[in-house]
Amino acid sequence: xxxxxxxxxxxxxxxxxxxxxxxxxxxxxxxxxxxxxxxxxxxxxxxxxxxx
Amino acid sequence: xxxxxxxxxxxxxxxxxxxxxxxxxxxxxxxxxxxxxxxxxxxxxxxxxxxxxxxxxxxxxxxxxxxxxxxxxxxxxxxxxxxxxxxxxxxxxxxxxxxxxxxxxxxxxxxxxxxxxxxxxxxxxxxxxxxxxxxxxxxxxxxxxxxxxxxxxxxxxxxxxxxxxxxxxxxxxxxxxxxxxxxxxxxxxxxxxxxxxxxxxxxxxxxxxxxxxxxxxxxxxxxxxxxxxxxxxxxxxxxxxxxxxxxxxxxxxxxxxxxxxxxxxxxxxxxxxxxxxxxxxxxxxxxxxx
Numbered sequence: 393x394x395x396x397x398x399x400x401x402x403x404x405x406x407x408x409x410x411x412x413x414x415x416x417x418x419x420x421x422x423x424x425x426x427x428x429x430x431x432x433x434x435x436x437x438x439x440x441x442x443x444x
Numbered sequence: 445x446x447x448x449x450x451x452x453x454x455x456x457x458x459x460x461x462x463x464x465x466x467x468x469x470x471x472x473x474x475x476x477x478x479x480x481x482x483x484x485x486x487x488x489x490x491x492x493x494x495x496x497x498x499x500x501x502x503x504x505x506x507x508x509x510x511x512x513x514x515x516x517x518x519x520x521x522x523x524x525x526x527x528x529x530x531x532x533x534x535x536x537x538x539x540x541x542x543x544x545x546x547x548x549x550x551x552x553x554x555x556x557x558x559x560x561x562x563x564x565x566x567x568x569x570x571x572x573x574x575x576x577x578x579x580x581x582x583x584x585x586x587x588x589x590x591x592x593x594x595x596x597x598x599x600x601x602x603x604x605x606x607x608x609x610x611x612x613x614x615x616x617x618x619x620x621x622x623x624x625x626x627x628x629x630x631x632x633x634x635x636x637x638x639x640x641x642x643x644x645x646x647x648x649x650x651x652x653x654x655x656x657x658x659x660x661x662x663x664x665x666x667x668x669x670x671x672x673x674x675x676x677x678x679x680x681x682x683x684x685x686x687x688x689x690x691x692x693x694x695x696x697x698x699x700x701x702x703x704x705x706x707x708x709x710x711x712x713x714x715x716x717x718x719x720x721x722x723x724x725x726x727x728x729x730x731x732x733x734x
Contacts, residue, residue, distance in 0.1 A: 411445065411453045418453075418460035425464035429471050436476045 661685060665693060665703075665728040666712065673717040675703050677730045680711045691715065691730040699734070700724050 433440050663679035675693075679685055685708050693700040700722050703715040717724065 411450055414453050414457040418457040421460050421464045425467050428468055432471050437478050 659684065659732045661689075661691075662729070662731045663691075665724055665726050665730060667726055668724050670717075670723060673720075674714060675717055675724055676712055676714050677703065678712060679730075680713050681708045682710050685713045689732065691732055692734045693724050693728050693730050694734075695722075695725070695728050698722065700728055703730060 430440055661679060661684055663677050663683070665675055666678045667676045669675065677685075677691060685705060687705055687708055689705045691703045691705070693703060698721075701720040701724055702718045704718055705713050705715040707714040
């Protein structure tokens with residue numbers, strides 16, 4: 393905290409790239425699973441959420 | 445970065461991987477219920493249509509069966525009517541057969557009677573023919589005897605004529621002799637006595653006059669009793685009817701039978717029927733000569 397009152401945006405840097413990668417992997421897996429499930433639902437039932 | 449955050453990141457990653465893997469596996473392995481539903485629906489529709497077809501077939505079969513039953517009932521009714529008609533015809537034929545059988549039996553009986561009658565007539569014809577021959581022979585003999593008797597009679601008549609001439613001559617001579625004797629004896633107051641015949645009268649042959657005349661009685665049949673073969677006629681003893689006299693019964697020009705009188709009353713007579721050719725009836729003519 394400086395007395396000038398000017399706040400400079402801090403540059404965010406990943407604390408650890410490994411955990412970021414793990415989060416990205418988890419996000420990608422979940423996204424792929426969601427896409428797969430959506431594709432399956434649409435291909436088999438013709439809609440994503442509504443009942444046929 | 446704290447350790448707790450790191451732990452959460454690790455746990456989130458691991459759980460995401462497992463959970464997503466499980467979800468992918470489940471979604472990949474789960475069956476397609478829509479297809480199953482559509483298949484089931486198609487099958488249900490097919491089954492429904494099949495059921496409808498079967499129901500239609502059942503209806504058709506029922507209609508056919510009803511029509512068949514109706515036709516069978518009609519055929520049965522027709523056959524029953526035909527059976528009844530045939531039974532009636534059978535009864536009629538049986539009745540007709542019985543009548544024909546009775547007729548045949550009556551014809552057989554009549555034929556047998558006619559055969560017996562024919563045999564009897566043949567025997568009677570043979571007997572009558574033999575009797576006729578005998579009668580002819582006897583008639584020839586009688587005719588010969590009659591001729592001889594006629595010749596003898598003619599000779600006797602000639603002899604009688606000659607004897608009558610002699611008798612006349614003798615009578616004239618006798619009268620002349622009596623006149624002569626009376627003229628001789630009259631002066632003496634006497635006369636010749638009647639001479640007795642030298643031959644007694646009873647010893648003289650008496651010439652029988654065989655004269656025949658027809659009796660000629662006529663009447664009619666007053667009653668007939670065929671059970672006892674007897675009949676009554678309208679003339680009796682007062683008309684000259686006598687016992688054992690034979691009367692001939694006739695109807696017009698037809699010969700009916702003979703009646704031999706067995707009982708004679710004053711006005712009627714009763715006799716037995718003989719030589720019956722037809723059944724006599726009251727009113728038929730009777731006579732002694734045919």
